[in-house]
Amino acid sequence: MIGVGATAQALAHPKTTRNLLIVAMVILLVIPVGLVALPVTMVLAMGPNSVAGTGGACGGSAPAVASGQTVDGYGPDQLKVASTIITVGQELNVPPHGQILALMVAMGESGLRNLNHGDAVDNTTIGVFQQGAGYGSIEKRMDLATAAGAFYARMLTVADWQTAAPTLVANAVQINADPNHYTPFWTPAQHVLIALTGTATSTCQVPADAKAAAAALVADVQSGKLTFLEPRYEQQVLNMADGTATPECTVDARVLQLIVVAAQAFQSVGVSDLNRRCTGMTPGAGTASAHWKGKAVDFYALNHRSLTGSDDLSLQLIHVLDPYAPHGSSLGQSDCRARAKVHTGLLLNFTDAFPDTCTHQHIQVP
Incomplete structure (x- = not known):
């Protein structure tokens, strides 16, 4: 359980608050499915x-x-x-x-x-x-x-x-x-x-533009396949779908398309971060973050399992998204993978990686 003292202390630290929310949401996602998390190898x-x-x-x-x-x-x-x-x-x-x-x-x-x-x-x-x-x-x-x-x-x-x-x-x-x-x-x-x-390959269906991608994500939210850590990020997608998003609250079409691909490839998807300029959140890199520009997404869970950036599902996500990401895209959690002694292997479009907290998998477009 997250204690009252810890919660109060976190209020002064936005990044800590977000991490506590991730923990809480993962508990809600994982416990109904299996009561306890299974080791990856199991x-x-x-x-x-x-x-x-x-x-x-x-x-x-x-x-x-x-x-x-x-x-x-x-x-x-x-x-x-x-x-x-x-x-x-x-x-x-x-x-x-x-x-x-x-x-x-x-x-x-x-x-x-x-x-x-x-x-x-x-x-x-x-x-x-x-x-x-x-x-x-x-x-x-x-x-x-x-x-x-x-x-x-x-x-x-x-x-x-x-x-x-x-x-x-x-x-x-x-x-x-x-x-x-x-x-x-x-x-x-x-x-x-x-x-x-019937096929030796499988191709994800990528919507043509931001509005179409957002509409597909709204359908995933309604079906329970896609979950957002907080309502304000979900609202960004809803507004993109109905055309009411303000300039400071738009999300890059390529980011929305990558979330659509993830939702097609996995049973369930949890998103913890999108456009921070819209929410006024400034953890980590602050206004220099790709999140501030609406060019990044953080995935905190897939298939009802939390992500660390170095676990098997994070690596699968990276390889699933790589063919659909614009060349020059970037990954977070390089330090998490280094500590776990795992490697992404050869990637075509993700050309850069940087350290980040080991509570999610960060993806950003150029």
């Missing part, structure tokens, strides 16, 4: 029922296997294994590229079969990904969803996993002898994803 390893995702970044189609279906020599039973791997990836908001990586590894390790034994080199590994004892009990490694979640958890820690050669990313996760072993399976993995979901 959420990733628990399988498809642990996080109610949206079908991958921007809602790719759920996989479906037709009776008697075969793809590149893989039959219905193997495609059902592939379907589970894809589903777990979608529910963890892993982009299609990562799902193809997982399918490629499963093909290269087991031929998309949930084997209860290893090979001549190492007969202690088991399951569709041929995971060793370091992945947990036999039961966990033989459970398809748990094994897939464990693979994705390690894959997401590989630097530049979205841009490096797929077989090298797979080798970094699997630590197999031949780094090129998985190369022949990349194309069949793409074919399987296309056959089961």
Whole structure:
């Protein structure tokens, strides 16, 4: 609980006040869902029922296997294994590229079969990904969803996993002898994803202008998908949608578009900061902040989990937004990631990063 003394002291410090509000809102968001927050590694390893995702970044189609279906020599039973791997990836908001990586590894390790034994080199590994004892009990490694979640958890820690050669990313996760072993399976993995979901990519729908983007966000607020830390930030979006926003209270169209993309890619989105000039708030960089110009947004929660700038969802958010951000955009929380020893990997449009408090993920446009 936030004590009365702490609250009174915070009133004189706007940034502290905002952080207390973030804590309070996260409690309201998280407790109804799970009573206690699960560690990131546990959420990733628990399988498809642990996080109610949206079908991958921007809602790719759920996989479906037709009776008697075969793809590149893989039959219905193997495609059902592939379907589970894809589903777990979608529910963890892993982009299609990562799902193809997982399918490629499963093909290269087991031929998309949930084997209860290893090979001549190492007969202690088991399951569709041929995971060793370091992945947990036999039961966990033989459970398809748990094994897939464990693979994705390690894959997401590989630097530049979205841009490096797929077989090298797979080798970094699997630590197999031949780094090129998985190369022949990349194309069949793409074919399987296309056959089961209808596409090997997923594209977010970006509204054409600020008013259209704001209108989409109003709909997300009404559905409960989008939550603002305080009503004044929500009002900024409402006014942008109905055309009544005053000049000092406008939000850059590109910022609104990025929030729309986030709302498409994740189950729920929490925003803690928008245009500070409109609210008169001057924490941190004060009037020099991009928030003062309506060119920044702070995300404090995704999928009912609080963000730190260095957790898995913050990193996923960064990679989901990167293709849609204008070149020269910036990220906060560089110090949070440095302390946690995590890296964003290669980004195309986010070209700068700076320190910020570890209670959210800051995004700003140039």
